[in-house]
Amino acid sequence: MASVTDAELKQMTQEERVTALGMRTEALTGKTLYVEFDVDAEERFTYPWAPDVDFNKRTELDTDNMTTTEVNSAIRDLMREGYGTIVLKNPRGKHSLGVGILSRLNLIIEGSTGYFGVGLIDGPNVRISGRVGWSCAENMMSGTVVIEKNAGSTFGAAIRGGDLVCKGSVGSRTGIDMKGGTILVGGDTGALSGFMMQRGRMIVCGNAGKNLGDSMYDGTIYVGGEIKSLGVDAIEAELTDLDRAWLTRKLKQYGLLPDKGVDHFTKVVAGKQLWNYDNLEANEKKLIL
Amino acid sequence: MCGIAGLIHKGKSSAVGSEMTAMLQALKHRGPDSTGYAVYGTPTEGDFIMRLKVAEAEDRAKGRGVHQLIRDRIAVVEEILKEHGAQVKSKDAATEYALRYVLSMTGDVAAMAEHIEENEGVEILSFGNGLELIKDLGDATVVSEQYGLTGFQGTHAIGHTRMATESDVDIKSAHPYWAFPYNDVSVVHNGQITNYWIMRREMERKGHRFMSNCDSELLAVYTAHNLANGVSLEDSLRNSIQEIDGVFTYLVATKDQLGLAKDTMAAKPLVLYESDDLIAMASEEVAIRAILPEEIDTTDPYDEEVRVWQA
Numbered sequence: 001m002a003s004v005t006d007a008e009l010k011q012m013t014q015e016e017r018v019t020a021l022g023m024r025t026e027a028l029t030g031k032t033l034y035v036e037f038d039v040d041a042e043e044r045f046t047y048p049w050a051p052d053v054d055f056n057k058r059t060e061l062d063t064d065n066m067t068t069t070e071v072n073s074a075i076r077d078l079m080r081e082g083y084g085t086i087v088l089k090n091p092r093g094k095h096s097l098g099v100g101i102l103s104r105l106n107l108i109i110e111g112s113t114g115y116f117g118v119g120l121i122d123g124p125n126v127r128i129s130g131r132v133g134w135s136c137a138e139n140m141m142s143g144t145v146v147i148e149k150n151a152g153s154t155f156g157a158a159i160r161g162g163d164l165v166c167k168g169s170v171g172s173r174t175g176i177d178m179k180g181g182t183i184l185v186g187g188d189t190g191a192l193s194g195f196m197m198q199r200g201r202m203i204v205c206g207n208a209g210k211n212l213g214d215s216m217y218d219g220t221i222y223v224g225g226e227i228k229s230l231g232v233d234a235i236e237a238e239l240t241d242l243d244r245a246w247l248t249r250k251l252k253q254y255g256l257l258p259d260k261g262v263d264h265f266t267k268v269v270a271g272k273q274l275w276n277y278d279n280l281e282a283n284e285k286k287l288i289l
Numbered sequence: 290m291c292g293i294a295g296l297i298h299k300g301k302s303s304a305v306g307s308e309m310t311a312m313l314q315a316l317k318h319r320g321p322d323s324t325g326y327a328v329y330g331t332p333t334e335g336d337f338i339m340r341l342k343v344a345e346a347e348d349r350a351k352g353r354g355v356h357q358l359i360r361d362r363i364a365v366v367e368e369i370l371k372e373h374g375a376q377v378k379s380k381d382a383a384t385e386y387a388l389r390y391v392l393s394m395t396g397d398v399a400a401m402a403e404h405i406e407e408n409e410g411v412e413i414l415s416f417g418n419g420l421e422l423i424k425d426l427g428d429a430t431v432v433s434e435q436y437g438l439t440g441f442q443g444t445h446a447i448g449h450t451r452m453a454t455e456s457d458v459d460i461k462s463a464h465p466y467w468a469f470p471y472n473d474v475s476v477v478h479n480g481q482i483t484n485y486w487i488m489r490r491e492m493e494r495k496g497h498r499f500m501s502n503c504d505s506e507l508l509a510v511y512t513a514h515n516l517a518n519g520v521s522l523e524d525s526l527r528n529s530i531q532e533i534d535g536v537f538t539y540l541v542a543t544k545d546q547l548g549l550a551k552d553t554m555a556a557k558p559l560v561l562y563e564s565d566d567l568i569a570m571a572s573e574e575v576a577i578r579a580i581l582p583e584e585i586d587t588t589d590p591y592d593e594e595v596r597v598w599q600a
Contacts, residue, residue, distance in 0.1 A: 092575065092578040092582060093573065093574030093575040093576075093577070093578045094575065095573075095575070111584060112574055112578075112584075112585075112587070114573055114574055114575055115573065130584065131574070131586070131587050131588075133558075133560070133573065133574055134558055149586060149587075150586075150587065150588050150589065151589075152558065152560070152589050153555065153558065153589060169588065170589075171555065171589035171591070172554075172555040172589075172591065172592060173555075190555055190589070190591045190592060191553075191554065191555055191591065191592040192554070209591060209592060210592070
């Protein structure tokens with residue numbers, strides 16, 4: 001990656017860019033185009049083509065009579081103009097608000113959103129004062145999303161990074177297929193949370209529904225309250241000092257630390273009884289996790 | 290996919306017709322094929338409201354003969370009403386094929402309903418003291434205006450916008466379903482029932498009739514069967530979670546109650562808003578916001594959740 005400069009990337013077509021960044025699917029079929037990571041290279045915190053925004057430049061957008069597409073295009077236009085703090089007013093349960101934001105941004109949503117709110121994001125810090133519907137922040141790559149009220153099902157589906165926080169209770173299948181990052185829930189979570197989880201951590205301060213961590217490959221789930229039942233191949237593990245220190249730090253950061261501390265949390269991990277990778281080719285094995 | 294919605298006012302009447310229209314219009318994207326309403330007005334003892342259809346909307350494509358056919362069917366229905374001692378107090382027709390009768394009667398309602406439905410193409414959509422069940426092809430506003438629902442006052446209502454996946458786009462497969470022959474009970478459902486044929490045959494062996502091949506009709510028949518056997522609405526909803534397979538969230542309304550049940554996987558959505566005097570629920574929050582634009586607190590019911598509210 002180090003061999004490509006930002007200036008060069010900007011000049012390239014999207015097709016050339018993915019090749020230069022080593023993101024081609026050929027890597028999966030063996031004809032690898034993988035580019036070696038260079039430790040000396042300066043880390044790239046933003047996409048080269050991301051708009052340059054100033055957090056102190058703030059604007060408000062009344063979304064009442066706008067369609068989802070209009071709101072999302074307006075956010076992009078405002079970012080191009082350099083606005084770094086955007087407040088969305090009156091969302092009233094609209095779906096797919098603030099999706100696909102791939103740069104730094106302070107996004108504040110005053111009210112509740114519908115399905116797929118702030119999905120596919122990479123970088124922004126989002127605050128939502130209301131409730132969110134199903135699949136909030138699905139496929140998030142990085143950034144933070146903080147929700148003040150409750151959230152729907154499939155909260156943080158397949159996220160790869162970032163912190164996703166819901167101060168209220170969430171629905172079922174929280175963190176399904178998650179591959180990284182952290183999900184923090186202040187209240188309870190429903191059935192099949194952490195289903196097929198692959199990496200990352202999930203903290204639930206309240207109770208968890210049935211089949212918690214069903215078929216999880218890896219990753220860690222911490223539950224403060226009762227667990228109705230554990231799923232297939234999910235087992236309890238010992239809470240270490242390292243876990244306690246991390247939980248305390250993480251929960252304190254978002255104001256969710258319970259008065260009685262974190263000693264009562266139950267730690268759930270994969271029992272690894274379903275791991276049957278031995279009959280796979282060596283290359284496939286590398287790709288799965 | 291389908292969209293469902295329900296609302297119930299506690300201890301007061303409100304414009305539930307226009308409220309439900311606004312909710313269902315907001316859910317149009319979940320199902321544009323047909324829209325249905327079950328609204329509950331103030332019941333008058335001894336007076337029954339019967340809604341029925343004597344043809345499918347698509348029958349009109351058959352040609353001029355259908356008008357005569359419709360007239361003949363209506364004449365037969367009215368003959369049967371007379372035979373069972375039902376006195377017609379008023380008669381309206383929102384469309385040529387959809388009629389509303391207000392009847393005064395004391396006899397056996399089930400026997401009369403069965404007799405009426407013996408006729409080809411005739412189906413009773415609803416029967417009861419308070420219930421008015423309306424369903425037709427088109428979106429919420431179209432159906433609501435066609436049937437003059439805007440001014441309807443009542444305590445509670447359920448509604449449905451349908452995306453047909455398991456059966457045809459027609460009125461008989463549209464929701465809500467009346468729990469034949471049980472007065473004032475209606476059902477809307479979002480999901481798929483996977484043991485439909487097993488359960489349907491079981492219900493048929495017990496003597497119940499099915500008018501369509503729509504899996505949701507099973508829930509109405511199942512509920513009617515339970516209520517007829519003295520099971521409470523809450524227990525019927527709770528038993529259904531174990532006895533009926535598949536993914537479902539469904540709402541049942543009776544003369545003075547509204548109930549919900551969610552399957553064991555919580556696979557179908559529902560957003561719930563509860564306050565002291567109003568409870569509203571819908572597949573998506575946008576529908577609730579259509580009648581409550583101000584900031585509100587809403588929740589998602591969990592798996593196997595059963596709730597019943599009293600009007």
